[in-house]
Amino acid sequence: MERLQKILAAAGVASRRKCEELIASGAVEVNGKVVRELGTKADPATDEITVKGKRIASEKKIYLMMNKPKGVITSASDPKGRKIVSDFLPGIKERVYPVGRLDYDTEGLLLLTNDGEFANLLTHPSHHVPKTYLATVKGVPHGSALERLQKGIKLEDGMTAPAEADYHDVDVDAGVATISITIYEGRNRQVRRMFDAIGHPVARLKRIKFGHLGLENMQRGKFRHLTLSEIKELRDAALSHNSHKK
Ligand code: URA
Secondary structure, three states, rough: OHHHHHHHHHOOOOOHHHHHHHHOOOEEEOOOEOOOOOOEOOOOOOEEEEEOOOOOOOOOOEEEEEOOOOOEEEOOOOOOOOOOOOHHHHHHOOOEEEEOOOOOEEEEEEEEEEEEHHHHHHHOOHHOOOEEEEEEEEEOOOOOHHHHHHHOOOEEEEEOOOEEEEEEEEOOOOOOOEEEEEEOOHHHHHHHHHHOOOOOEEEEEEEEEEEEEOOOOOEEEEEEOOOOOHHHHHHHHOOOOOHOOO
């Protein structure tokens, strides 16, 4: 929800001040009702907003991927003044939000869009879109521990769905291992909690794939627009239940 004058200005109707005048004059309707109060909030994605009877242009839909650095939060603002993802999106005027979150300490592939339907589609738990992470963990887990992750492991909020887990890099001398793990759910801090459950806490976590989309060699802190075929591929991954490994 956003203040009406801000929505109108963002849609290119006029300057913020001029939009306030339009509202006060009774020229603006929300869902068929005249709104004269300046503080009124509306949702440009779902409310029908008209100015002098003409519906305002809805915001152009944009789809981005970024390589989120660690130490950045995925919220729109932070009362503690920490860095937020929009700090890394110079030139993007649309208000985008993340498709599923990444923890403050997690880096890697983050999708961002202003298309709420697309975001819901990809994050809906029944759609099982695979997400792949590289988790650098303390100690070197035994094969049997990885098998527990693969089969499903008990967390406080229930069993996890089957996952894929494999060694990516092992440094026996340093006592650390990097495990590639693909999960089909998106519970809060899920990967960290799964490794906690096998006694190998995560020291570093990076998402390298979302559906078929890979981070490739995108530099940390950079972003780009998705191509039409990438957007379609992500939609298809959510809609086809073939992506669901059981
Ligand atoms: N799992 C986690 O533990 N953290 C993330 O940011 C994403 C998945």
